[in-house]
Amino acid sequence: MSDLSTTWLGLPLRTPLVSGPSPLAHDLDGVMRLEEAGAAAIVLPSLFEEQITRDQVQLDGVLGRGAGAFAEAAAGYFPDLDEYNLGPDRYLALIAQARARCAVPVIGSLNCSRLGEWTRYSRWVEDAGASAIELNLYDVPVDPAVRAADVERAYAEVVGAVREATRLPVAVKLAPYFTALPALAAALVEAGADGLVLFNRLYQPDLDLETLRVTPRLVLSAPVEASLPLRWVGILHGRVDCDLAATGGVHDAPSALKALLVGASCVMMASALLRRGPGLLRDTEREMARWMDERGYGSVTELIGSASMRSGRDPAAFERANYLTAITNWAGEHEV
Numbered sequence: 001m002s003d004l005s006t007t008w009l010g011l012p013l014r015t016p017l018v019s020g021p022s023p024l025a026h027d028l029d030g031v032m033r034l035e036e037a038g039a040a041a042i043v044l045p046s047l048f049e050e051q052i053t054r055d056q057v058q059l060d061g062v063l064g065r066g067a068g069a070f071a072e073a074a075a076g077y078f079p080d081l082d083e084y085n086l087g088p089d090r091y092l093a094l095i096a097q098a099r100a101r102c103a104v105p106v107i108g109s110l111n112c113s114r115l116g117e118w119t120r121y122s123r124w125v126e127d128a129g130a131s132a133i134e135l136n137l138y139d140v141p142v143d144p145a146v147r148a149a150d151v152e153r154a155y156a157e158v159v160g161a162v163r164e165a166t167r168l169p170v171a172v173k174l175a176p177y178f179t180a181l182p183a184l185a186a187a188l189v190e191a192g193a194d195g196l197v198l199f200n201r202l203y204q205p206d207l208d209l210e211t212l213r214v215t216p217r218l219v220l221s222a223p224v225e226a227s228l229p230l231r232w233v234g235i236l237h238g239r240v241d242c243d244l245a246a247t248g249g250v251h252d253a254p255s256a257l258k259a260l261l262v263g264a265s266c267v268m269m270a271s272a273l274l275r276r277g278p279g280l281l282r283d284t285e286r287e288m289a290r291w292m293d294e295r296g297y298g299s300v301t302e303l304i305g306s307a308s309m310r311s312g313r314d315p316a317a318f319e320r321a322n323y324l325t326a327i328t329n330w331a332g333e334h335e336v
């Protein structure tokens, strides 16, 4: 039987199948269910920068300093956020309970866009007993005066501040849309990231044609989306000095195996577990082991990175050439 064990951020994992942040780990029961179902580590739903700084924002509102938008946000969005992830205090309590009950690593997720006092919270996540921190960095720059370099510098500053605040390993979850992702990845590693989680899935708003209001919308992922992390994990493996995790469209054993082959140390699943239940983890694990046994792979470590861009098997497939080939070879919808 193949050895499925791997490591993520220096943490030993029984298998590469990690449960990514989602409402499935909203409370201790959910966390326990995921562990029993075979999750090798559990990333908790994110705690948002806005929640941590909420008290300050509300105080600013009282003192008349807060922008109207902040006051509106505080009134309109924050209660929903607390319902989603319990709010800052109970979040730390959940980490402590999960630490006491779970054998697998429990990873706290902090979701943020800019530097602030909230980064001190990383220390409290550590004190509560988390095994690592996943920093979900997501900003939406709408001001034409803000340049890509400014945003990227701000991201590196956040990583540096969290690195200083905690001794825990830190993974950074990124959006896919950067002009030169390898340079940003290298800068984040330089600032202290031990791993990159590729990618954050962005939920675009929709427009309601009746009310003409812009409405938030979350659609679970489709398997085809796994090709995006596949490409970028494949490009970054061996080029940046950190672990890589793939997330987005990993719904089954084939997509998990592909992510490992191009260089991921583990995969993080959310949509498929929400849709089909945590029991999917065991099925996926069994199927991965069978595939590896049939091909004589003794361990996951033999797989990791063996088909990355650096491995040299098919480097052009990761670059522009792949785009040209895909377009010119299109032979009908059944090919998609």
Ligand SMILES: Cc1cc2nc3c(=O)[nH]c(=O)nc-3n(C[C@H](O)[C@H](O)[C@H](O)COP(=O)(O)O)c2cc1C
Pocket: 020, 021, 022, 023, 044, 045, 046, 047, 109, 111, 136, 173, 199, 200, 201, 218, 220, 221, 222, 247, 248, 249, 250, 268, 269, 270, 271, 272, 274
């Ligand atoms: C309902 C829902 C809630 C999510 N909440 C979070 C979150 O709190 N923090 C985070 O970093 N990602 C969150 N995600 C994103 C997932 O962790 C994952 O990165 C993304 O959905 C792509 O993986 P998937 O294709 O397996 O769903 C959420 C996804 C879903 C569907």
